[in-house]
Amino acid sequence: MNVEFSDISFENRRRTPQELTEIATEIRRDIMKMLVLAKSGHSGGPLGSSDIFAALYMGGVMRHHKNDPHWEGRDRFVLSAGHMCPVQYATMANAGFFPKQELSTLRKYNTRLQGHPGRDMGLPGIETSSGSLGQGISIAVGMAMSDKLLDKSDRRVFSLTGDGELQEGSVWEAAMSAAHFGLDNFCWIIDNNDCQIDGRIREVMNVYPIDKKCEAFGFETIVIDGHNFDEIMGAFDKFIENNKNGIGKPTAIVAKTYMGRGVSFMEDNFKWHGNPPNEQQAEQALGELA
Amino acid sequence: MEEYTLLGSKPTRHGFGEALVVLGERNENVVVLGGDITGSVMTSLFKEKFPERFFSIGIAEQNATTIAAGLALSGKVPFFASYGAFCALRNADQIRISCCYNEANVKIGGGHAGISVGPDGATHQVLEEVAYLRTLPHMTMLVPCDYLEAKKATIAMGEMVGPAYIRFGRSPVPLYTTDATPFEIGKAHVLREGNDVALIACGALVWECLLAAQELAKKGIQARVINNPSIKPFDVETTVTAARECGAIVTAEEHQVHGGLGGAVAEVIAKNAPVPIEFVGVKDSFGGSGDPDELMIKFGLTWKEIYASALKAIERRDKGSVGFRRVKDVERYIG
Ligand SMILES: Cc1ncc(C[n+]2csc(CCOP(=O)(O)OP(=O)(O)O)c2C)c(N)n1
Ligand SMILES: [Mg+2]
Numbered sequence: 167m168n169v170e171f172s173d174i175s176f177e178n179r180r181r182t183p184q185e186l187t188e189i190a191t192e193i194r195r196d197i198m199k200m201l202v203l204a205k206s207g208h209s210g211g212p213l214g215s216s217d218i219f220a221a222l223y224m225g226g227v228m229r230h231h232k233n234d235p236h237w238e239g240r241d242r243f244v245l246s247a248g249h250m251c252p253v254q255y256a257t258m259a260n261a262g263f264f265p266k267q268e269l270s271t272l273r274k275y276n277t278r279l280q281g282h283p284g285r286d287m288g289l290p291g292i293e294t295s296s297g298s299l300g301q302g303i304s305i306a307v308g309m310a311m312s313d314k315l316l317d318k319s320d321r322r323v324f325s326l327t328g329d330g331e332l333q334e335g336s337v338w339e340a341a342m343s344a345a346h347f348g349l350d351n352f353c354w355i356i357d358n359n360d361c362q363i364d365g366r367i368r369e370v371m372n373v374y375p376i377d378k379k380c381e382a383f384g385f386e387t388i389v390i391d392g393h394n395f396d397e398i399m400g401a402f403d404k405f406i407e408n409n410k411n412g413i414g415k416p417t418a419i420v421a422k423t424y425m426g427r428g429v430s431f432m433e434d435n436f437k438w439h440g441n442p443p444n445e446q447q448a449e450q451a452l453g454e455l456a
Numbered sequence: 457m458e459e460y461t462l463l464g465s466k467p468t469r470h471g472f473g474e475a476l477v478v479l480g481e482r483n484e485n486v487v488v489l490g491g492d493i494t495g496s497v498m499t500s501l502f503k504e505k506f507p508e509r510f511f512s513i514g515i516a517e518q519n520a521t522t523i524a525a526g527l528a529l530s531g532k533v534p535f536f537a538s539y540g541a542f543c544a545l546r547n548a549d550q551i552r553i554s555c556c557y558n559e560a561n562v563k564i565g566g567g568h569a570g571i572s573v574g575p576d577g578a579t580h581q582v583l584e585e586v587a588y589l590r591t592l593p594h595m596t597m598l599v600p601c602d603y604l605e606a607k608k609a610t611i612a613m614g615e616m617v618g619p620a621y622i623r624f625g626r627s628p629v630p631l632y633t634t635d636a637t638p639f640e641i642g643k644a645h646v647l648r649e650g651n652d653v654a655l656i657a658c659g660a661l662v663w664e665c666l667l668a669a670q671e672l673a674k675k676g677i678q679a680r681v682i683n684n685p686s687i688k689p690f691d692v693e694t695t696v697t698a699a700r701e702c703g704a705i706v707t708a709e710e711h712q713v714h715g716g717l718g719g720a721v722a723e724v725i726a727k728n729a730p731v732p733i734e735f736v737g738v739k740d741s742f743g744g745s746g747d748p749d750e751l752m753i754k755f756g757l758t759w760k761e762i763y764a765s766a767l768k769a770i771e772r773r774d775k776g777s778v779g780f781r782r783v784k785d786v787e788r789y790i791g
Contacts, residue, residue, distance in 0.1 A: 206575045207575070273575035273577070273746075274575075274745060275744070275745065275746035275747070275750055275751070275754065276744065277745055279745075280577040280578065280745045281576040281745045282578070282579040282580065284578055284744070295578075295579065296579070297577070297578075297579030297580060298541065298546065299515055330492060330515050331515060333514035333515040334515055334516055335518060362514075362515070363492050363493055363495070363496075364490065364492045364494055364495070364512065369512070370515075371492075371512060371514025371515075371516065
């Protein structure tokens with residue numbers, strides 16, 4: 167299969183839902199291309215969270231400089247669900263952090279695009295290594311403590327976890343401490359696709375009700391349709407407003423999503439958690455994502 | 457190859473999964489805990505056969521390990537399996553205190569061990585757990601070399617009493633042991649006789665040692681190949697005898713060179729029969745993405761490194777004016 171990556175990139179600014187939809191489609195196309203070339207990797211979670219990523223990186227939510235990824239004033243993003251990294255790589259390439267052609271190296275020997283993010287490989291914009299579930303969110307809390315309590319800066323920290331990932335007890339230790347330290351500069355995004363490797367969340371180990379747990383742990387909690395840009399942007403706006411007002415509480419966004427969103431045969435099917443499309447499936451997926 | 461012929465290739469995880477079903481049939485107290493990757497670590501076979509004795513704990517390795525201790529202290533024989541990265545190290549304290557200090561009869565299966573996991577990369581390629589687990593009092597730690605040995609080892613650990621851990625891999629590896637090949641916890645096994653150098657290995661590297669021995673034989677060097685699946689309890693006698701009779705040792709493992717099988721051999725040899733040792737393994741680095749075979753080559757885990765290390769160990773032995781000599785050299789020297 168002949169796979170080519172376009173060389174478009176998108177600047178980071180406030181955008182209409184229509185624009186964000188187009189960007190998210192481009193991210194999803196790149197994810198399918200990367201995975202068919204890699205012949206292994208995770209399709210479901212990345213496709214399901216592409217809309218959130220488009221908004222974060224190219225909808226003017228996070229402050230970052232693509233040409234200066236270590237810029238002091240940047241907001242930081244920690245992918246706690248490390249296996250979802252194809253969406254982060256595709257998003258960052260579309261946001262101009264590195265040439266899109268490099269997406270073709272996913273999961274290959276010596277690549278900067280490791281199967282799970284490896285900070286030591288030096289990909290611009292990767293703040294932490296991750297892949298062992300339930301650790302990234304604590305790292306994000308540490309960063310938010312540093313920004314707010316020590317540096318007294320206005321930087322913000324975002325972290326995305328899966329919903330299966332919520333089964334790791336350490337996630338709730340992180341949540342407890344984020345509220346304890348009043349980290350209103352911390353935004354926890356939960357990708358609630360109701361799928362994990364072995365099946366539906368409540369069958370493997372029930373974590374519901376997620377929103378009530380977040381509230382009880384002291385989070386300002388917002389439940390949204392994770393594929394609706396009005397709701398996505400509304401939630402991020404609310405977080406930023408909370409932070410500016412110094413409400414002294416962290417924000418949790420429970421995003422209801424579908425695993426494999428945008429590709430009919432993958433949608434809402436946990437069997438696609440960790441598989442790549444084969445060539446024929448990739449052709450079909452790219453056809454649907456036009 | 458003289459004694460051992462290649463019978464095929466199969467992942468060791470299959471041996472683990474199939475053995476759990478055998479154990480479930482033999483003993484109704486055997487129960488299995490899942491950590492959301494039951495297909496990859498093959499506990500799904502047990503789940504299908506004995507659904508009432510299977511419990512899904514979710515992605516919560518620390519909880520699963522400690523729940524297993526509670527089940528064990530209630531007379532059950534719980535097996536918990538996940539990727540080794542998450543069920544040997546994430547839950548390290550739970551293993552140490554709740555399982556080992558309690559002498560609880562908990563069995564842990566750690567899959568996706570070593571860099572042959574491939575494209576998932578460093579986070580999933582556990583290379584340190586042998587070093588940790590073999591230091592724990594009461595622990596039994598096994599690293600089988602092929603599918604059939606994994607099956608035998610799992611059954612053996614299910615039928616002994618006390619905390620035990622078995623390490624297995626994701627990718628297919630050569631299958632060459634048979635029903636007749638001995639397996640016993642605490643015993644290493646000589647696969648090939650020879651007195652010029654001893655190649656001691658566990659896991660997938662045992663086959664590579666057999667290949668290296670074949671190449672060394674072409675140079676007139678007869679290597680003794682020892683499969684040591686029982687990291688703890690450790691077979692001191694077979695190891696010391698090899699040191700005395702060969703006078704040079706190479707260890708090989710899909711693990712950090714520090715603290716694993718090589719470390720165990722070095723401790724025993726330093727105390728009982730100091731001879732030159734060379735260590736083949738991952739040299740103090742993390743793994744990375746890539747194809748399994750490609751990674752084994754890049755990280756220096758093939759017969760070629762074992763071969764080169766054997767020549768080096770022999771050279772160190774032969775030109776060493778100090779240190780230990782083989783029994784036969786000493787005899788020649790004295791005589
Ligand atoms: C500590 C740890 N345990 C197990 C795994 C293996 N694992 C990778 S992804 C995954 C499922 C995660 O579920 P979820 O967070 O819902 O992500 P989704 O399947 O929706 O992408 C598991 C069990 C891991 N990476 N880390
Ligand atoms: Mg999920």
